[in-house]
Structure formats: C-alpha cells, structure tokens
Amino acid sequence: MAREAKQCKQCGRKIYFDGICISCRAENERKEILDLSDWEVEEKIGEICGRVKEIEEWKEIYDLCMKLIRYRDINTCRIAEAAWKEGVIRCQELYKDAPDRIVDEMIKRLGDDVTDSRTAGYLLLCLAQAGGEKVFRAFLDWERQPRKWREKLYVGPAVYATYGGWSFDSEGNYLETNFGKCYPMVRGTAEEKGKSPVKIGVGTGERCPHCGGRIMNLLEIDGCDPRLDFLGIDGKVKAKCCPNCFPYDEGGFCRYEIDGESEIIPYEKNGFEACLEDGDMEEMEGNTYVLGDTSVPLRYAADWEGGSSIGGFAFWIQDCEIRSCPCCGKPMKYLAQIQWDTVMDGMEGNAYIEICKECKIMAVLHQQT
Ligand SMILES: [Zn+2]
Ligand SMILES: [Zn+2]
Ligand SMILES: [Zn+2]
Incomplete structure (x- = not known):
C-alpha cells in the first residue's frame, strides 16, 4: 500500500506523517538554543x-x-x-x-x-x-x-x-585540514542564486564517458566575495564530477583553474549502474540555495540535519575522511558539505568537497549510513 503524502505544517514540504518535517524540527531546536x-x-x-x-x-x-x-x-x-x-x-x-x-x-x-x-x-x-x-x-x-x-x-x-x-x-x-570559518547555505530565490558566490549543482552540458549521465559542477565558488576571504581563493573555482559515478567509483578528483573550467581526473569504473536520471539532475540544478550572509560557529553544520555549508567542520556520517592529494600526496583541506536530500528528493547522505590549493585539485566524496 502506498503511503499517503502529507505536508509539513511549517514549510509545506512533502512528508509521510502528520506534523513537521525533520529539517523544520532541527531548525526549531536550533532556534531554541x-x-x-x-x-x-x-x-x-x-x-x-x-x-x-x-x-x-x-x-x-x-x-x-x-x-x-x-x-x-x-x-x-x-x-x-x-x-x-x-x-x-x-x-x-x-x-x-x-x-x-x-x-x-x-x-x-x-x-x-x-x-x-x-x-x-x-x-x-x-x-x-x-x-x-x-x-x-x-x-x-x-x-x-x-x-x-x-x-x-x-x-x-x-x-x-x-x-x-x-x-x-x-x-x-x-x-x-579545515578552514577557520564557516558559512551556511540557506534557502533563497532563483534570482538570489544567480548572484550568490556559492552555487550548488550547476549543469555543464557534458556527459560522463562511463555512465552517460550528466556531468555537473557540484559546487561553484567565487572566492572574490569578501565573505569568502578566509578561503584564500582569488577567483571562481568549480568542483566538477559525475554525480552518478563519484559515490561508487574512485572518480572523485578534478583539476581546477581559477576562473576556468575544471577537468575530471580519469578514473576506473567499478561497475555500478547509474541510478540518477536526467530528471534528478534537473531537480538538483533547480535548487535555490545561496551563501548565508553571516558566518556561523565552526561546528554549526556538524549534525545530521546540518545542511550544506562552506568551511568549518563537516558532519561525517562515517569516519572523517581527509583524502591525500593525488598530486603532492599531502592531506587535502575540507572545503564544503552538501546534504543531498536538501537538493535532491530521496538521495541519502552527504557529499564532501576537499581542496589542495597548491596543486589546484579538488576531491568529491560521498558518505551515507
Ligand atoms: Zn518542514
Ligand atoms: Zn558517470
Ligand atoms: Zn596537492
């Protein structure tokens, strides 16, 4: 029997029980504190x-x-x-x-x-x-x-x-291995997203050679925005990946250029079948999250319902996973997290983005329960 869809009494989001959704509950608890x-x-x-x-x-x-x-x-x-x-x-x-x-x-x-x-x-x-x-x-x-x-x-x-x-x-x-400041991504409008120095999920028009799915810039960051001075990035950078492949394969690295396009570092395919379709990607591209106006405490987003954020501490669902840079071998630096279900209905877990500024490499990782 199909569960009957209801609406969160606070935000109107589709849920399958009476009351308010998990993220509204988390927001209320946060407000209380x-x-x-x-x-x-x-x-x-x-x-x-x-x-x-x-x-x-x-x-x-x-x-x-x-x-x-x-x-x-x-x-x-x-x-x-x-x-x-x-x-x-x-x-x-x-x-x-x-x-x-x-x-x-x-x-x-x-x-x-x-x-x-x-x-x-x-x-x-x-x-x-x-x-x-x-x-x-x-x-x-x-x-x-x-x-x-x-x-x-x-x-x-x-x-x-x-x-x-x-x-x-x-x-x-x-x-x-962490930046000393944290900004949350907050809900905005499509127009505000256009101006936001951080965007989640931007289509590239490219297709993945492994799975045929859409390749995406999971995150685009304009380091010139004064809020992002702490990153020390003098321009726009893009964390490019195939959202279908990177959670399962070792395909999580890209080489970026300041103010240019990024290039995915070739990887071996593990044989997992694609599960995300074009419609899912369109849904993700349609999100309207924007960079918050003010910084928050470093561990603000280190929680199940922590949402997406830049800098500070991540919420690691599994173990803390700081990758070694494939170029210089040193530990990379944690840059951002994206809570999947805030941008794609039904997708579990978090994506994490790490950076080695010396080598201009970014890593994209995925964890779920
Ligand atoms: Zn809600
Ligand atoms: Zn792929
Ligand atoms: Zn490096």
Whole structure:
C-alpha cells in the first residue's frame, strides 16, 4: 500500500506523517538554543557538568551539550574538567577547550605502553580536538615511534588529528585540514542564486564517458566575495564530477583553474549502474540555495540535519575522511558539505568537497549510513 503524502505544517514540504518535517524540527531546536541568553547558557553548562556521566548515554544531556557546542560555540573548559574527572572520554568535542592540565594528563597516559588501544583511540580524538603545539609534537612522536596501543588501531595519529581539523605531512610539517570559518547555505530565490558566490549543482552540458549521465559542477565558488576571504581563493573555482559515478567509483578528483573550467581526473569504473536520471539532475540544478550572509560557529553544520555549508567542520556520517592529494600526496583541506536530500528528493547522505590549493585539485566524496 502506498503511503499517503502529507505536508509539513511549517514549510509545506512533502512528508509521510502528520506534523513537521525533520529539517523544520532541527531548525526549531536550533532556534531554541540561539535564543538562550548568555546567563541561561551558563546555567545549562552547569547542568551538563553536574550530569556529565549521562553524556555517554547519548541522550538528553549529550544532545544539549552538542547543540550548545554547535550553535553557540560554548567554551567547554568546565565541561572538560567535569568529564575528565568522571572518566568520560567517548565524546571528543567536550575537550576542544580542555585546560592544559588535562591535555598533559592525556599525553602522559598515551606515552604509556599499558594504555589499551580502545582507550588510546578515544584519547587521541579528544586531544585532536584540543589541538595546540604540545599535542602536535606528541602526535608526531607517536606517529614516528608507535607505542603498543598503535597495534590494534586501523590508522595512526596523523589521521586521528584530522578530526580536530589539522594533521601533518610525512616530513612532520603541521597542516590545517579545515578552514577557520564557516558559512551556511540557506534557502533563497532563483534570482538570489544567480548572484550568490556559492552555487550548488550547476549543469555543464557534458556527459560522463562511463555512465552517460550528466556531468555537473557540484559546487561553484567565487572566492572574490569578501565573505569568502578566509578561503584564500582569488577567483571562481568549480568542483566538477559525475554525480552518478563519484559515490561508487574512485572518480572523485578534478583539476581546477581559477576562473576556468575544471577537468575530471580519469578514473576506473567499478561497475555500478547509474541510478540518477536526467530528471534528478534537473531537480538538483533547480535548487535555490545561496551563501548565508553571516558566518556561523565552526561546528554549526556538524549534525545530521546540518545542511550544506562552506568551511568549518563537516558532519561525517562515517569516519572523517581527509583524502591525500593525488598530486603532492599531502592531506587535502575540507572545503564544503552538501546534504543531498536538501537538493535532491530521496538521495541519502552527504557529499564532501576537499581542496589542495597548491596543486589546484579538488576531491568529491560521498558518505551515507
Ligand atoms: Zn518542514
Ligand atoms: Zn558517470
Ligand atoms: Zn596537492
């Protein structure tokens, strides 16, 4: 039996249940947090500290804490103190503002061969969030002289570091893997999209040699807009891909030219059949998302319903996946995320775009549950 289509009572979007859609619900929750006074925020932080053990139940207190971090960018120093005291180490974001003393204690525990791999994994993530010179030096040391805990971890400290937005190359040079500012993509009109310095889903007129589908610029960015100064890109760049192929094949890299067209780097086809049709692409091209007027906290979009955004932190549905540049081999830098279902009905997951400005290469990745 076909489910009966209904309308979201807030935005009118097609849904299959009574009430409001998931993205409207997320928007309302976000508004609630944004409306809190500074004093109310402090009070909530106090409540989280008192119930800090409940964070690892991943329910109410965890949700509250993450929303305060995402939408208000709260200083987590007090929460980190409380969490560390209670041995709560499975939620890495709590430690983004961890005091020096806790960072030192964590480094000391990891310097020890008796620390088990599971604990080590959590501690590495917490330290990655805290960042700083001392953490970088320690990670470099553990990368070069692996401790016993490294044996059962799939990846090394350099990869753990990317969860905090940084890493280092094989020569030990510190690298940022995230940009230090974030802008959301917000709903606008077709006319506003025409003027927006960031556009999602622009047709190119080309066809994919592998699947015959439409090739698209998944993202076009005009770095000359003053809002995008933080990117350090002096012109227009285009992240070109075949939306059909890149989620399944290794076809996720393109070479761009400032103010020119991009070229997809040839790849092997894995044999997945095309599932997107021209109509789907037209739907995507018809989206009217535009760059938001003001920047938001770095972790603003790091959520299931985080939407599409430029800069800041991504919401990784799977593991954090910073690609190595196919040209220079160094870790690329996370540039943008696109939440598929906001631009194409029924398409799951997120697309992520990364960049190596030195080599003028962009990567396009896809993750879903
Ligand atoms: Zn809605
Ligand atoms: Zn294709
Ligand atoms: Zn490169």
